[in-house]
Structure formats: C-alpha cells, structure tokens
C-alpha cells in the first residue's frame with residue numbers, strides 16, 4: 277500500500293500553506309485530489325496549477341461536510357485545516373476565538389474522520405493523516421491551541437486501536453514552526469503578530485511537511501508511520517522555569 281496503490285485523496289485546508297503543498301505533491305504523483313477550503317479564489321488558482329478538484333466548504337459545517345466527504349470514497353484523508361485563534365493566551369481570549377479553534381481543529385477533524393472511515397473500512401484500505409503540532413506534544417504557553425492539537429494527538433493514538441485489523445493506517449504529523457500564513461490568520465493585532473512571526477530562524481517549509489506526509493503514505497502496507505515530528509533545527513522545546521510567588525503568611 278504505497279502511494280502508487282492509492283487512487284484518491286481529500287485534503288482539508290488546501291487553499292494555503294501545508295495543505296496546498298500536499299495537494300501539489302499528491303497531484304504530481306497522479307492521484308485524484310479533492311481540495312477543500314473556504315476561499316474560492318485560492319482554490320481556483322490551485323486547481324489551475326495542479327489539476328485538483330476543489331470544494332468550497334467550511335469544515336465546521338458538519339452537515340455539508342458529511343454530505344461531501346461521505347460521498348467521495350477517498351483512499352486518503354489529510355486532516356489539515358486549522359487555525360490558531362486565541363493562540364497567545366486563554367486568560368484574555370475572546371470566546372468566539374476559542375470556539376473557532378476548537379471547532380476547526382478538533383470537532384471538524386473528528387467529523388472528517390468519521391465521515392470518510394466507513395468506505396475505507398469497507399474497501400480494506402485507507403490512510404488518515406492528521407496534521408497535529410509540536411504544540412500537541414509539549415507545553416508552549418498556548419492553552420487553547422495546545423489543547424486542540426493535544427486532542428489530535430490522542431485522536432491519532434486511539435484511531436490506531438479502533439482501526440486495528442482493518443488495514444486503514446493512521447499517521448500524525450507534528451511540525452514545529454512552518455513558514456505559512458498561519459499567524460496572519462491567527463492574530464489580528466499587528467504588534468503581537470509581528471512578535472509571534474519574527475523568529476529570526478530558518479523555518480520549515482510547507483513542502484518539507486508535504487514530503488513527510490508522502491513518506492508516510494509511501495511506506496509499504498505493513499508499515500504504519502504513526503508519528504512524524506519535524507522541527508526547525510534552530511527551534512527547541514521544553515525547559516524548567518522558576519517563578520517565586522509571595523504566598524500567604526504561615
């Protein structure tokens with residue numbers, strides 16, 4: 277079950293960044309690729325460049341998603357649509373931003389898997405690729421986004437158990453910082469956005485992430501690439517911090 281055995285793929289969040297790179301990669305390998313996102317103009321350009329089939333859809337619209345995803349019978353789902361609203365803090369987060377991040381990154385991702393699995397199981401072949409994040413594996417002072425990607429991590433682990441014996445493979449991709457428009461969509465305040473975006477390092481590209489997905493898809497049938505963590509060489513995670521607090525008098 278390598279890429280050449282798969283015939284079709286569905287990529288959410290295909291209008292930019294990682295999703296667009298995955299669509300280009302899979303189209304170049306001869307698959308029929310369904311590209312899903314909200315921005316029609318971007319999808320039109322992508323279709324012209326790659327030959328993919330486009331679907332303008334908000335993945336939080338469960339009914340529309342169920343209708344489309346349930347009817348396609350794809351071999352591969354790349355569950356990639358995601359946002360980082362309220363990424364900076366839960367304490368002063370706008371409730372609507374919390375709902376958007378959880379609705380897009382978690383609820384929609386669950387429904388996407390739920391709607392494509394029946395036909396994969398029936399055909400005894402399929403591959404779920406969940407785009408998580410290092411934020412789902414390590415604490416990065418990002419409660420909302422970290423919670424959403426932590427859910428993707430446990431979703432991926434649990435799916436492996438739930439799908440045991442079906443032949444359907446599950447891969448979690450956990451990138452560190454990738455050079456995309458992610459923070460433009462995540463943060464409205466220009467100064468704060470600038471602070472998040474200007475890392476001064478060489479970031480991973482969308483094509484690097486797409487290549488890691490192709491690696492997982494291209495493995496022989498008996499190999500399930502369960503998780504790929506890819507981080508910029510110049511970015512690290514984890515530390516020990518000490519913050520003295522003046523406690524109550526004893």
Ligand SMILES: NC(=O)c1ccc[n+]([C@@H]2O[C@H](COP(=O)([O-])OP(=O)(O)OC[C@H]3O[C@@H](n4cnc5c(N)ncnc54)[C@H](OP(=O)(O)O)[C@@H]3O)[C@@H](O)[C@H]2O)c1
Pocket residue numbers: 288289290291292293294295312313314315316318333334335336356357358359380407408409410450451452453454455456457458459461
């Ligand atoms: N960039 C990073 O540093 C980084 C690191 C680790 C993980 N990730 C993850 O990688 C994935 C892709 O992000 P990216 O970096 O490529 O960001 P991006 O360039 O901002 O792309 C996000 C994609 O998600 C789509 N999307 C957002 N909300 C949607 C909705 N409700 N319905 C349908 N599509 C929706 C956007 O399309 P429309 O706006 O046209 O709908 C866009 O195509 C996300 O899951 C993100 O959490 C990113």
